[in-house]
Amino acid sequence: MTHSVQAAPENPSLVVRDLKVHFGGGKAVFSRDRPVVHAVDGVSFSVPGGRTFGIVGESGSGKTTTALAIMRLVPITAGSVTLNGEEISAYEGRELRQSRRNYQIVFQDPYSSLDPRKRAAQIVREPLDLMNIGNPRERDERVSELFTQVGLRPEQKALFPHQFSGGQRQRLGLARALSTRPGLIVCDEPVSALDVAIQAQILNLMARLQADLGLTYLFISHDLGVVQHICDEVAVMYLGQIVEQADRVALFSEPKHPYTKALLAAVPSVHATERDRRNRVRLAGDPPSPINLPKGCRFASRCPMAEERCRQSSPPLEDRGGGHKVACFLA
Amino acid sequence: MERAPLLSVTDVVVDFKTRHGNARVLDQVSLAVESGEILGIVGESGCGKSMTALSIMGLVPDPPGKVTSGSIKLGDRELVGMDQEGLRRIRGKDIGMIFQEPMTSLNPVFTVGEQIAESLRQHENASPKAAMAKAVDMLRAVEIPEAEARAKAYPHQLSGGMRQRVMIAMALACGPKVLIADEPTTALDATVQAQIFDLLQDLQQETGTAIVLITHDMGAIAELADRVVVMYAGRVVESGSVRDVLSRPRHPYTKGLIACVPHLEEEPGPVRKELLEIPGVVPALTDLGAGCAFAPRCGEVMPKCRQQKPVLTEAGDTQCVACWAVHEPAAAS
Numbered sequence: 130m131t132h133s134v135q136a137a138p139e140n141p142s143l144v145v146r147d148l149k150v151h152f153g154g155g156k157a158v159f160s161r162d163r164p165v166v167h168a169v170d171g172v173s174f175s176v177p178g179g180r181t182f183g184i185v186g187e188s189g190s191g192k193t194t195t196a197l198a199i200m201r202l203v204p205i206t207a208g209s210v211t212l213n214g215e216e217i218s219a220y221e222g223r224e225l226r227q228s229r230r231n232y233q234i235v236f237q238d239p240y241s242s243l244d245p246r247k248r249a250a251q252i253v254r255e256p257l258d259l260m261n262i263g264n265p266r267e268r269d270e271r272v273s274e275l276f277t278q279v280g281l282r283p284e285q286k287a288l289f290p291h292q293f294s295g296g297q298r299q300r301l302g303l304a305r306a307l308s309t310r311p312g313l314i315v316c317d318e319p320v321s322a323l324d325v326a327i328q329a330q331i332l333n334l335m336a337r338l339q340a341d342l343g344l345t346y347l348f349i350s351h352d353l354g355v356v357q358h359i360c361d362e363v364a365v366m367y368l369g370q371i372v373e374q375a376d377r378v379a380l381f382s383e384p385k386h387p388y389t390k391a392l393l394a395a396v397p398s399v400h401a402t403e404r405d406r407r408n409r410v411r412l413a414g415d416p417p418s419p420i421n422l423p424k425g426c427r428f429a430s431r432c433p434m435a436e437e438r439c440r441q442s443s444p445p446l447e448d449r450g451g452g453h454k455v456a457c458f459l460a
Numbered sequence: 461m462e463r464a465p466l467l468s469v470t471d472v473v474v475d476f477k478t479r480h481g482n483a484r485v486l487d488q489v490s491l492a493v494e495s496g497e498i499l500g501i502v503g504e505s506g507c508g509k510s511m512t513a514l515s516i517m518g519l520v521p522d523p524p525g526k527v528t529s530g531s532i533k534l535g536d537r538e539l540v541g542m543d544q545e546g547l548r549r550i551r552g553k554d555i556g557m558i559f560q561e562p563m564t565s566l567n568p569v570f571t572v573g574e575q576i577a578e579s580l581r582q583h584e585n586a587s588p589k590a591a592m593a594k595a596v597d598m599l600r601a602v603e604i605p606e607a608e609a610r611a612k613a614y615p616h617q618l619s620g621g622m623r624q625r626v627m628i629a630m631a632l633a634c635g636p637k638v639l640i641a642d643e644p645t646t647a648l649d650a651t652v653q654a655q656i657f658d659l660l661q662d663l664q665q666e667t668g669t670a671i672v673l674i675t676h677d678m679g680a681i682a683e684l685a686d687r688v689v690v691m692y693a694g695r696v697v698e699s700g701s702v703r704d705v706l707s708r709p710r711h712p713y714t715k716g717l718i719a720c721v722p723h724l725e726e727e728p729g730p731v732r733k734e735l736l737e738i739p740g741v742v743p744a745l746t747d748l749g750a751g752c753a754f755a756p757r758c759g760e761v762m763p764k765c766r767q768q769k770p771v772l773t774e775a776g777d778t779q780c781v782a783c784w785a786v787h788e789p790a791a792a793s
Contacts, residue, residue: 326720
């Protein structure tokens, strides 16, 4: 089965505007100032319905915090998140809970994200019970339907999570996320805990579900191979900000930001030749701390091309044509 | 070419007693490492790649595990059946090891300098002062900036990449002949992984230490290793030079392992293809049956595969394969 990336419906389903998530701040004991961690610092993007938007970055880049903020699982410091015209970042309490049926999440670790004391069917049914969707008989039917959709057998409904393999658990996680018929599914590293052979099974399942149900995915990953495979558009994050964003063909064939280039060069490849290996850019050091951010470009301290102006002021994320956005003075 | 390998593992069988019966976690595993080469061992979780490393180090937990038969030789010394005292002299001195998770394998209450110095004092009877000076040199060798100050740091004060560098410094401090690296970069970010790979390659070229690299990532094998051993359910299913195995994989499992990973392409096409799947899951080691362990997931399975285990046999210049479909293709039709 192949499916085309063409025919973008121009109705943005998810719109994120200038999202900021800061942790800490205020006063700690003995009235010392608590440092502020700028986990997500002004992130904007939009995802058309039925498409997959990928966010890549290293640990500490803010990609998971972005996902959690959109899911309303961490407090949003500033900015807005709109899903199908509803500003979900403005909801609180009962309204927020009701809106949750429209956006669900699949977590990275299929071991710790399922309640070990609940049976598989209960786990998948729980969102329906909590949000009071349908009557008990309809909920049972929905659970059966979901088991078939994600490729689990009906007799597995009575099993406990520890009786499933990692791949099957991730299928359960997907079934649970799909139970309330959401339009948006946020996937936080959904395959990184799985063996390579099982990864392929889950990625194919996700592509099939998207084609069948018209789902919109926000896909968080550090694995560029996986992101290239499944995403229509990709944003690269570094220290809480998007440094480059483009459709998957442009981003991987013409990366512009030095960080994107280094990230691509760092991926060990089965096809690389000796010459490729000798010519690639290597980054030295680790990313700076998100507490004491540099004044200029956040990547300047590790950038092989950095100039004086990079250290003085921070480059804005600008469109360089065809929706290919880059935040770099030199690109 | 006909010199004795530095480290040779021959027909090693490791059994674990479990509640569900005997689990054969390693079955007739053989491999050899020459000095100065990088050997990769690749496979999914539970295939026995880490257990191979543990049996070389004499660290198979006993009970419940036991090296039932086979021989592991470092030079002309037999390691199977050696007493703990003898093994202690070899571990950390002749064979160094780096583990996957640098945070849990470092001691949180000692400075990293003290931890590197410890093995030097144990194995080389160095004075505290000399050992510490050598530890600082080792930190410099693994390219840690401000090595003298860093030697006084505790593990939690270092980043993940720094900690893995400390582990490498510790493993190499006594100048081992063999370094076993068990998933050394799995817990690290891509750019840091690339730094560690470069470092391992540089150190290997300088010191001539042989490296056994254990990983689940075929990309890492392509990047670093000279030869590769592919394991499945406790057995070696294919081995050979990295170039041959990657360009012409013969075993259906190796083919699947290479094809099922979405590889990064420089010019991705506008149309996405479905990934090749290896159906099913790794079997439980307690009921492997008489045939090939991969048969239930294999696309090229024949009746014989379910009855008899295939033997690792030569197939090409450098390659060995354990697969009936390769050795007796006539029987397939």
